[in-house]
Amino acid sequence: MLAMETSPITSKKVLTLVFVFGDFDGERRVLLGMKKRGFGAGYWNGFGGKVEKGETILEGAVRELEEEAGIRVSHLERAGMLWFHFEGDPTGLEVHVYRGETFEGVVSETEEMRPEWFSLDKIPFHIMWPDDQIWWPVFVGNKKFCGRFRFAKDQKEILAHDVGIFESLPCEMEFGSGEWVGGVLVER
Numbered sequence: 519m520l521a522m523e524t525s526p527i528t529s530k531k532v533l534t535l536v537f538v539f540g541d542f543d544g545e546r547r548v549l550l551g552m553k554k555r556g557f558g559a560g561y562w563n564g565f566g567g568k569v570e571k572g573e574t575i576l577e578g579a580v581r582e583l584e585e586e587a588g589i590r591v592s593h594l595e596r597a598g599m600l601w602f603h604f605e606g607d608p609t610g611l612e613v614h615v616y617r618g619e620t621f622e623g624v625v626s627e628t629e630e631m632r633p634e635w636f637s638l639d640k641i642p643f644h645i646m647w648p649d650d651q652i653w654w655p656v657f658v659g660n661k662k663f664c665g666r667f668r669f670a671k672d673q674k675e676i677l678a679h680d681v682g683i684f685e686s687l688p689c690e691m692e693f694g695s696g697e698w699v700g701g702v703l704v705e706r
């Protein structure tokens with residue numbers, strides 16, 4: 519059993535994270551954004567944020583992508599779920615990860631993000647959240663995944679983590695539990 523919880527989690531925030539992929543003369547690329555302010559500033563990441571009252575998680579994902587990158591997707595595929603816990607912070611993060619392919623509009627820099635297309639063999643993991651390189655290979659392999667990460671207070675060191683491949687989402691899981699509940703765990 520993985521010791522995922524050493525300081526208690528009493529609430530959670532639900533967030534979205536969207537990665538848009540595209541083909542450029544046969545080269546597969548992904549759109550990342552340099553976060554310019556707030557949580558995760560200075561990191562490249564997908565686009566997303568908090569789900570607002572009255573909207574579904576998918577609606578939140580579509581809205582955040584438009585707000586942060588100026589583009590509108592007609593279809594987003596559910597790709598994974600990530601749980602994050604920072605030592606000493608009672609609020610855990612439940613992040614719903616989506617992938618998109620076709621979009622309308624022009625990719626544009628916004629107040630929050632500076633978007634840029636990256637070739638899949640040049641992902642800047644050294645300037646991304648440290649968890650990304652752990653779940654990314656499963657994600658780009660088109661497998662559905664769930665992962666839990668317990669970070670130190672410095673928000674840099676990963677103290678424990680657990681990533682599984684699932685046949686379906688959502689994978690119901692509690693932050694502190696050692697066992698996955700729901701979904702069908704294929705690999706761990």
Ligand SMILES: COc1nc(N)nc2c1ncn2[C@H]1C[C@H](O)[C@@H](COP(=O)(O)OP(=O)(O)OP(=O)(O)O)O1
Nearest residue numbers: 533534535556557558565566567568602613647650
């Ligand atoms: C801790 O590890 C994380 N890794 C990755 N890859 N992404 C993460 C991690 N923790 C959070 N995120 C994602 C989830 C969201 O997409 C953003 C955070 O969103 P934010 O807090 O900026 O939400 P907004 O609603 O946009 O915030 P404002 O209040 O600034 O509008 O990072």
